[in-house]
Amino acid sequence: MMWRRRLLALGLAALLGATAMPAAAQPLVYLVRHGERLDLPTDPGLSPVGEARAQRLAAMLADAGLRAIYTTPYRRTMAHAAPTAQRLGLTPVVLPARDTEALLARLxxxxxxxxxxxxxxxxxxxxxxxxxxxxxxxxxxxxEFDWLFALTPGAPGGAAPALVRLRY
Structure with missing residues (x-):
């Protein structure tokens, strides 16, 4: 578990060090797909493997300084966010999956x-x-349920944000 935190910290440190210009007014955004789901026809929750993955995510992001968590209204996304939210004392914000613009405005x-x-x-x-x-x-x-993306903000003046892709 500790090696994963170190790997995440090293990757982000390298990425942030590579951005010489000051960051734009955009947060560091971690993005994950919900964990493995049960084999049910409509709105399945997480399988035991997916629940374990959600617990790993909570452990990995425990010291990441999260200020907010966003999910869609589906059981699998809310269940995946729950361990992290509980650990950090945050209440996830639930937005429609198809309303990308509303989420982007919040971010x-x-x-x-x-x-x-x-x-x-x-x-x-x-x-x-x-x-x-x-x-x-x-x-x-x-x-694929094991990607953890970390998007660092772009710099003012048009520099694109950088993306770190980790498996967890």
Whole structure:
């Protein structure tokens, strides 16, 4: 567990060190897809493997300085965010999965010194990343549940944000 925190810290330190210009008024955004789900036809919750993954996320982000957590109204995203929210004493903000603009407006309202978590879906996270200025293509396969993305803000004057991709 400790090696994962160190890896995350090292990756972010390297990334932040590489950005010479001051950060724009946008938070550090962590994005994850919900964990593995139960095999149910409608609005499935998390499987035991997905629940364990949600616990790992909570441990990894315990000291990340999160100020807010955003999820969609689906059981699997809310359940994935729950351990992190409980650990940090935060109440997740639930927004419709299809309303990317509302989420982006909320994210942009956070300052550059803040960090937030977004728990979404394989088909919503790429659009969120694009909306935050990351233009390289990001795809998440249907059987991938273990990506943790950390998007650092771009610099004023048009420098693009940088993305760190970790597996957890």
């Amino acid at each position: 942009r309202a956070h300052g550059s010194g803040e960090a937030v978590l977004v728990v979404g879906h394989s088909n919503t996270l790429p659009a969120i990343l694009r909306g935050l200025g990351y233009q390289a293509e990001v795809t998440i396969d249907e059987d």
